[in-house]
Amino acid sequence: MRYALILLILFSIISCSESKNQKNFTSVKIESVFEDSLSIRAIEIMGNSLAFAANKGTFGTLELNTGTVRTNIEKYHTYIPEFRSVAFNATDFFMLSVGNPALLYKTGEDGKMDLVYKEEGEGVFYDAMTFWNNREGIAIGDSVNGCLSIIITRDGGHHWMKIPCSELPAGIKGEGAFAASNTNIKTIGDKAWIATTSGRILFSPDKGKTWKSFQTPIINEGDAEGIYSIDFWDENLGIAIGGDYTKPEVSTANKAITKDGGKTWKLLADGQHPEYKSCIRFVPGSKGQEIVTLGFTGISYSSDIGSTWKKLSDAPFYTIRFQNDSVAYAAGKNSIAKLTFKRD
Secondary structure (H helix, E strand, C coil): CCHHHHHHHHHHHHHHHHHHHHHCCCEEEEEEEEEEEEEEEEEEEEECCCEEEECCCEEEEEECCCCEEEECCCCECECEEEEEEEEECCCCCCEEEEEEEEEEEEEEEEHCEEEEEECCCCCCEEEEECCCCCEEEEEEEEEEEEEEEEEEECCCCCEEEEEEEHHHCCCCCCCCCCCCCCEEEECCCCCCEEEEEEEEEEEECCCCCEEEEEEEECCCCCCCCCEEEEEEECCEEEEEEEEEEECCCCCCCCEEEEHHHEECCCCCCCCCCCCCCEEEECCCCCCCCCCCEEEEEEEEEEECCCHHHHHHHHCCCCCCECCCCCCCEEEEEEEEEEEEEEEC
């Protein structure tokens, strides 16, 4: 009898837990934590800090526990770079600028930033950066000399080498990536996925040693069209979003899902909300069921792997990172904000 009672109690606890997990986001509370006249498209949560980099050569950290903000400015001689990519490993913080010259910095001695990679030339424009592990990282940029620009580090970010076009899938004229939110590249395990303006996914199973390309049905005919952001829950389930930022009201062919690791993609909620977005993220702890996407068109949420969506806010942002299953930080024009999602 006692054993049966214990089982009943455990069943009740599990049932309540599952019921709680099934509750959906119904609203979001937005609190500004940093304001300045900046365009902030690159943020990452590093333990109890949020690191960011922006235009005007500005970069810094926000202490999540205290709200303390520290900023600095990085110049290359008299040139003031615009940063749209940041990344980190166990020992260092990295930031990468767009435009020519491309400048990649890592933390150095005495709090200074060391320039570890520079690339000059027509068409140079880097878009996103991340790490597989503490030693191996990747950054991607627009096409130069007939293929996407991909640089790799194998020594913790001290040195970076560009992959030659002969080792990459054949390029498409004008193909690049959007430097909108530092989320058109994703790594899990040894794998990497890159989303392009041509609606393609470039995939590497072995940390950038070999590559394949897969086509998605996301619209990609115009210069402003294509995939702006991707995320993967695991090595199979992935989501992509984009559209055309010059036609932000259009919601056709701008959302897609893969369940086979990026080989095939299917449109989601085609012609339905949400419209153009620049960043998409799976909600932590949601088993891949819940997704938040945002852009200057507001914040939207799905609880059924993207089949249906609900608009939570009109607040405009460029990029978002989750701290846990209900708190995230978002950045955009002139601000960084704390987002607290509420459930029924």
